[in-house]
Amino acid sequence: MQNEMFTLVDQAIEGDKNALEDLILNVQDMIYNLSLRMLGMPCDAEDATQEIIVKIITQLSTFRKESSFSTWVYRIASNYLINYKKSMFAKRPLSFEFYGKDIDHGFIEATPDATQNVDENILAEELKQSCTNVMLQCLDPESRLIYVLGVMFKMNSKICSEILGITSDAYRQRLSRIRKQVATFLSEYCGLSQTGKCDCKKRIGYAIQTNRLNPNNLEYSQLTQMNKDMLPQYTEAMEEMDEMSLIFSNLPKYHSPDVMRNFTKQLLNSESMKIICTNL
Numbered sequence: 001m002q003n004e005m006f007t008l009v010d011q012a013i014e015g016d017k018n019a020l021e022d023l024i025l026n027v028q029d030m031i032y033n034l035s036l037r038m039l040g041m042p043c044d045a046e047d048a049t050q051e052i053i054v055k056i057i058t059q060l061s062t063f064r065k066e067s068s069f070s071t072w073v074y075r076i077a078s079n080y081l082i083n084y085k086k087s088m089f090a091k092r093p094l095s096f097e098f099y100g101k102d103i104d105h106g107f108i109e110a111t112p113d114a115t116q117n118v119d120e121n122i123l124a125e126e127l128k129q130s131c132t133n134v135m136l137q138c139l140d141p142e143s144r145l146i147y148v149l150g151v152m153f154k155m156n157s158k159i160c161s162e163i164l165g166i167t168s169d170a171y172r173q174r175l176s177r178i179r180k181q182v183a184t185f186l187s188e189y190c191g192l193s194q195t196g197k198c199d200c201k202k203r204i205g206y207a208i209q210t211n212r213l214n215p216n217n218l219e220y221s222q223l224t225q226m227n228k229d230m231l232p233q234y235t236e237a238m239e240e241m242d243e244m245s246l247i248f249s250n251l252p253k254y255h256s257p258d259v260m261r262n263f264t265k266q267l268l269n270s271e272s273m274k275i276i277c278t279n280l
Contacts, residue, residue, distance in 0.1 A: 005069040013061050020060075021268050024053055027073045028264060029226065032256035034077055037148045038141070040133045042219045042257075044087040049256060050263050052077045057267075067162055074149075074163045082141045089137040096138045096185045103189050103198045110205035116215040124200040127207050128192070129220035131200070132251060135185070143178050150175045152248050182248075223254040 005026070011019035031052050035045035055076055063072050084090060115123060136144050142164075149160045150171075157168040157175075164171060190196035207213035 002068050006065055009060065009063055009065075009069060017268055020057065021264070023060075023069075024057070024264050024268070025261070027056070027070060028053065028256050028260060029254070030070065031073065031077050032260060033253050034074070034148065034153075035081060036254070037133060037136060037152055038081040038144060039084065039087040040089050040137045041087065042223070046257060046260060047086070048081060048084055049260055052080050053264060053267070055080060071159055071162055075165075078145055078149075078163055082145060084141075089134075094134070094137045096181075099135065099138050100185065100189055103203075106206040106210075107202050108205035108209055110201075110208065114205055114208045114215075118215040118218075120201055120204065122218065122221065123204050123213065123215060126218045126220050127200045127203055127213055129251070130207075130212065131203075132248060135182075135190075136248075138185070139178065139182070143174070146171065146175050147178045147182065147248075151179065152251065223257065225252040226255055 005023070008019045008023045008026075012023050028049070032045055032049045035048040035052070036042060039045050039048060056073060059076065063069065067075075110120070110123075136148065139147060146160070146164070149155045149163065150157075155163075157172050160175075161168040161171045166174075186193045187195050189198050191199040204213065208215065
């Protein structure tokens with residue numbers, strides 16, 4: 001697999017448009033999933049993914065094959081997302097304290113008019129996907145990245161330390177502290193932990209009233225989930241997870257939306273790309 005990717009890189013640098021397209025489509029889903037978890041909103045994830053793809057294409061000639069291509073891509077994406085300032089939550093940062101208070105006061109009965117007669121189970125699942133992403137925004141960007149890579153993507157400490165540019169020991173220590181911080185919040189507030197006070201169905205009415213959930217536009221339900229058999233090509237096995245981490249590690253991974261695939265094809269066929277490719 002790695003040698004095949006290296007061959008595609010060489011061919012793409014030499015100007016093979018088909019190789020470049022194969023290369024980008026191969027990593028586009030993993031970039032989108034990382035962007036979604038880091039930024040918390042599908043619309044922000046789409047914008048960031050497009051920008052990261054352009055960076056990967058323009059920096060392709062700098063890839064020295066000192067790591068796997070996917071690790072190199074994750075490093076570029078991670079550095080970009082840590083410093084991303086255009087997302088909704090970058091402009092309005094959250095904290096566990098604020099989010100906890102919001103949960104304490106956020107239970108309103110969901111009426112049929114509010115739910116638009118959409119099945120409650122579907123709305124609760126949509127809210128769960130949204131809430132877990134929002135909850136991640138309570139971590140600072142670098143801590144969020146460490147948690148997403150280690151817990152949600154199950155990467156081993158060696159790969160994560162390469163992406164972050166720190167030692168494996170430093171990474172494991174930071175991940176341990178962050179997992180405890182998240183677990184403390186989940187155990188008090190998240191009903192999925194079996195001890196938390198929150199329940200997705202009970203939050204539906206409040207989420208709709210505060211425009212956090214739109215029954216007529218269920219963003220996560222519209223995404224196509226990746227086949228679990230496809231995930232190992234993006235991730236490495238990691239040390240055993242604690243129970244609270246499993247709440248996040250079991251969340252689905254998604255294919256990037258069709259709009260992303262159309263963007264990639266249009267970009268690769270554009271006049272601008274011809275100029276970029278001549279300078280790879």
